[in-house]
Amino acid sequence: MRPPDRQLHLRPWLGCGLVALAWASGAPGARAEPAATRPLPTLAANGLYPLWEGTGDVHGHGHGVVALRDVQLGLGGWGQLGSQPLEFVFRTPNAQLKLALWRGERWRWAMQVACYALLPGAGEAFFSPTYAATLRNQDFAVFALPLQLATSWRAAPWLQLHHTLTALTVAGQPPVQPRLTVGNFLTAELLALRHHGFYLHLGEVGAWAHELLILGASYRLRWGPVEGRVGYVYRRHAEGWQGQPLLDLGVRF
Amino acid sequence: MASARPHARRVLCTLGLLVAGCDWQHFALVNSLPVEGDPAANPVVHVYLAVDGLAYETVAAAQRAGLLAPERWQAAKLVAMFPASSDSSWSRILHAAPLPGYELHYFDPDHDVLRNEGYVGLACHGVPHLAGTALAGPDYYRGFDSYADGYLDPLWGYTAIEFSLSESLDGLFIALEGRAETQHAFLGYLLELDVLGHMRPRAEVDAALRRLLLRIEQFRAHHPERRFVFTLLSDHGIDFVPAEPEHFVDARALLRDADVRAVRSFAEGRRGRGPFAVPIVHTPVSYLALHTEAAQADEVARRVSEQPSVDLVLSPSSPADAASAAEGRRWFSVWQRGRRALHAAYDAARDSYALRRDADLAALGLDLSASGTSPASLAEHLELSDEQAFVAAREGRYPDLLYRLRSALTPVSNRYPAEVLVSFRRPYTSSGFRVPFSSVDEQARHGFHGSLDAGSSTGVLLSEERALPAAVRSDTVLELFPRLAEHLRARGLELQPGDPGANLAYGQIP
Numbered sequence: 001m002r003p004p005d006r007q008l009h010l011r012p013w014l015g016c017g018l019v020a021l022a023w024a025s026g027a028p029g030a031r032a033e034p035a036a037t038r039p040l041p042t043l044a045a046n047g048l049y050p051l052w053e054g055t056g057d058v059h060g061h062g063h064g065v066v067a068l069r070d071v072q073l074g075l076g077g078w079g080q081l082g083s084q085p086l087e088f089v090f091r092t093p094n095a096q097l098k099l100a101l102w103r104g105e106r107w108r109w110a111m112q113v114a115c116y117a118l119l120p121g122a123g124e125a126f127f128s129p130t131y132a133a134t135l136r137n138q139d140f141a142v143f144a145l146p147l148q149l150a151t152s153w154r155a156a157p158w159l160q161l162h163h164t165l166t167a168l169t170v171a172g173q174p175p176v177q178p179r180l181t182v183g184n185f186l187t188a189e190l191l192a193l194r195h196h197g198f199y200l201h202l203g204e205v206g207a208w209a210h211e212l213l214i215l216g217a218s219y220r221l222r223w224g225p226v227e228g229r230v231g232y233v234y235r236r237h238a239e240g241w242q243g244q245p246l247l248d249l250g251v252r253f
Numbered sequence: 254m255a256s257a258r259p260h261a262r263r264v265l266c267t268l269g270l271l272v273a274g275c276d277w278q279h280f281a282l283v284n285s286l287p288v289e290g291d292p293a294a295n296p297v298v299h300v301y302l303a304v305d306g307l308a309y310e311t312v313a314a315a316q317r318a319g320l321l322a323p324e325r326w327q328a329a330k331l332v333a334m335f336p337a338s339s340d341s342s343w344s345r346i347l348h349a350a351p352l353p354g355y356e357l358h359y360f361d362p363d364h365d366v367l368r369n370e371g372y373v374g375l376a377c378h379g380v381p382h383l384a385g386t387a388l389a390g391p392d393y394y395r396g397f398d399s400y401a402d403g404y405l406d407p408l409w410g411y412t413a414i415e416f417s418l419s420e421s422l423d424g425l426f427i428a429l430e431g432r433a434e435t436q437h438a439f440l441g442y443l444l445e446l447d448v449l450g451h452m453r454p455r456a457e458v459d460a461a462l463r464r465l466l467l468r469i470e471q472f473r474a475h476h477p478e479r480r481f482v483f484t485l486l487s488d489h490g491i492d493f494v495p496a497e498p499e500h501f502v503d504a505r506a507l508l509r510d511a512d513v514r515a516v517r518s519f520a521e522g523r524r525g526r527g528p529f530a531v532p533i534v535h536t537p538v539s540y541l542a543l544h545t546e547a548a549q550a551d552e553v554a555r556r557v558s559e560q561p562s563v564d565l566v567l568s569p570s571s572p573a574d575a576a577s578a579a580e581g582r583r584w585f586s587v588w589q590r591g592r593r594a595l596h597a598a599y600d601a602a603r604d605s606y607a608l609r610r611d612a613d614l615a616a617l618g619l620d621l622s623a624s625g626t627s628p629a630s631l632a633e634h635l636e637l638s639d640e641q642a643f644v645a646a647r648e649g650r651y652p653d654l655l656y657r658l659r660s661a662l663t664p665v666s667n668r669y670p671a672e673v674l675v676s677f678r679r680p681y682t683s684s685g686f687r688v689p690f691s692s693v694d695e696q697a698r699h700g701f702h703g704s705l706d707a708g709s710s711t712g713v714l715l716s717e718e719r720a721l722p723a724a725v726r727s728d729t730v731l732e733l734f735p736r737l738a739e740h741l742r743a744r745g746l747e748l749q750p751g752d753p754g755a756n757l758a759y760g761q762i763p
Binding site: 049051052068069084086087089090092116118122123125126127128129130131132133134135136137138140142144168170172174175176177179181205206211212214233235237238239240241242243244245246247 | 275276277278279280281282283284285286287288289290291294295382383390394395397398399400401402403404406419420422423424425426427428429430431432434435436441472475743
């Protein structure tokens with residue numbers, strides 16, 4: 001049996017209409033809905049910072065998302081295939097395979113393996129040169145292979161915690177040397193209202209070497225099949241802080 | 254139709270945000286990717302930091318304070334082009350493709366029209382650059398490995414300077430840390446010292462340089478696996494001469510007082526009587542570019558030079574006499590207080606200058622004894638080689654005066670050079686385009702650049718890489734630093750030939 005949130009997604013237009021109706025009739029009406037029949041808040045199947053951040057959730061069979069940052073399709077309820085389509089524009093073809101390891105009432109475990117191929121020129125392939133990348137690879141390709149073990153724990157109806165352990169292998173053509181880096185990422189997902197999610201992100205990369213610290217906050221709005229996310233993250237490098245927004249917009253099906 | 258317009262605007266805004274979001278996603282990916290190179294492959298990394306508006310005097314103060322070990326750091330005066338304005342100057346230093354004018358606001362003589370005037374020109378400073386579009390920014394930007402830290406970086410640079418400096422230093426050294434894994438050379442850009450020079454007392458500029466030097470040493474300490482060789486260079490100086498409100502000169506008022514009609518096009522000028530000029534009014538700088546017809550350039554220059562706020566005015570001139578005309582030299586004049594202070598010609602074939610003897614060269618800061626020149630080379634004219642002229646003006650009030658004058662009128666880094674260039678008598682300065690209720694232009698009063706005098710024109714070369722002459726012409730930086738030239742080429746910059754007479758035989762200069 002599909003969980004209640006999935007039922008809403010099976011009927012996106014009906015869901016859209018219900019959302020519009022709820023909006024038009026005012027939030028108190030929605031709040032007055034009996035808890036037993038209220039659909040559970042929808043969960044994120046992806047992290048906002050996908051190289052290091054994930055969730056233990058996978059899309060149901062035939063479900064998925066088409067978004068600025070992700071295109072994903074659930075397979076058989078046990079896994080999902082995905083890619084970040086925009087990265088192709090930046091000369092970085094990529095793909096992810098995510099497997100559901102265990103799904104319980106409160107705990108979900110998943111493993112994801114991904115591959116990013118930063119083709120020559122990818123390091124500086126920005127629309128705007130106002131962004132200075134830490135990599136310029138005009139003459140060589142770089143490959144990043146993150147292997148992630150992610151778990152999601154529904155601590156309360158309004159709170160979900162995600163933890164992701166990542167082993168990232170970076171290799172490439174000379175002068176790049178193969179390297180394995182470990183990352184830990186913790187995400188708190190506050191499901192304040194049915195269509196809104198607030199997130200706090202905390203990540204650490206490099207284990208005892210403490211190469212990178214990632215801090216951030218984001219907000220997610222679900223409007224029927226449409227989902228938008230916006231956030232801001234800071235990275236603490238050895239040489240200082242770097243802040244930037246993150247944005248996503250897409251449709252779930 | 255009425256409802257379609259806001260809808261289209263909304264769609265455009267959303268698309269703009271999505272494009273921005275694309276860069277953000279890739280930026281997050283690349284800048285959190287721990288790529289490691291082999292230190293044996295690039296054990297030495299040459300780091301060039303282009304520090305906008307870093308004055309020689311600021312570095313000299315740091316030297317006096319013992320912040321720069323003389324056995325490691327070599328400092329030289331870097332004499333900028335005239336007018337000493339950032340975009341033009343960086344274009345010339347890095348031999349990038351020329352800009353249309355000296356500033357983003359310019360006069361297009363091909364179409365007889367002013368471009369990027371007023372608010373549009375100012376807005377161009379804050380508009381995010383998008384590669385491959387009309388918003389790509391000047392060509393020299395492509396030479397930098399790092400020149401900004403996000404779409405709003407130029408905006409923060411002028412409105413939240415302390416925040417911007419911290420952010421830029423972090424961004425610069427984060428980029429360097431990553432790039433040093435695989436690169437042999439790195440060129441970064443730092444805007445904020447120029448903004449501080451305009452908007453804050455000198456002590457704050459000194460403090461900013463101290464921060465930069467400290468960050469360099471911290472970076473070195475963090476990365477013992479490689480040797481980093483730093484070179485700092487700047488596009489112009491800052492004169493640290495504050496201007497009070499009465500010193501800001503409105504270009505149109507200046508022309509009116511000089512009995513020169515201020516017009517917006519040559520067509521408009523030709524409709525009236527008497528000399529006319531199209532003034533370029535952009536940012537508060539200590540020079541003013543005037544476009545006019547060549548035939549009246551001398552007269553416009555003479556009239557403007559009579560104004561008390563004006564120091565020197567440059568114009569191209571006709572030859573001094575028929576014999577000189579036959580020699581094919583390029584003549585130019587400098588006007589001061591309503592009279593021709595200098596009438597000189599440049600001989601490209603001999604790379605030398607001919608100066609009329611009646612010029613008061615001492616008043617122009619030209620010390621011929623320093624250049625070892627015999628004052629009897631010609632009957633009518635005094636002839637100076639380019640090297641002699643460089644030495645004669647090196648320590649003077651107007652460094653490298655003759656080269657800067659004659660090359661200011663040629664399309665080296667500007668496709669449309671002005672016919673008349675005004676150098677203000679400090680503390681007077683051009684008010685630039687004034688924005689009502691803006692505090693930026695009111696705050697920008699502590700220091701200026703653009704004029705011919707030494708404070709404005711003298712930037713700095715500060716290097717651990719090589720020994721340096723006492724003074725360097727900014728057009729020759731790439732000759733002294735071939736690794737930088739090679740790095741620019743590797744970054745895809747098609748290096749322009751520059752002025753054919755720019756080279757200096759530094760080895761022969763005393």
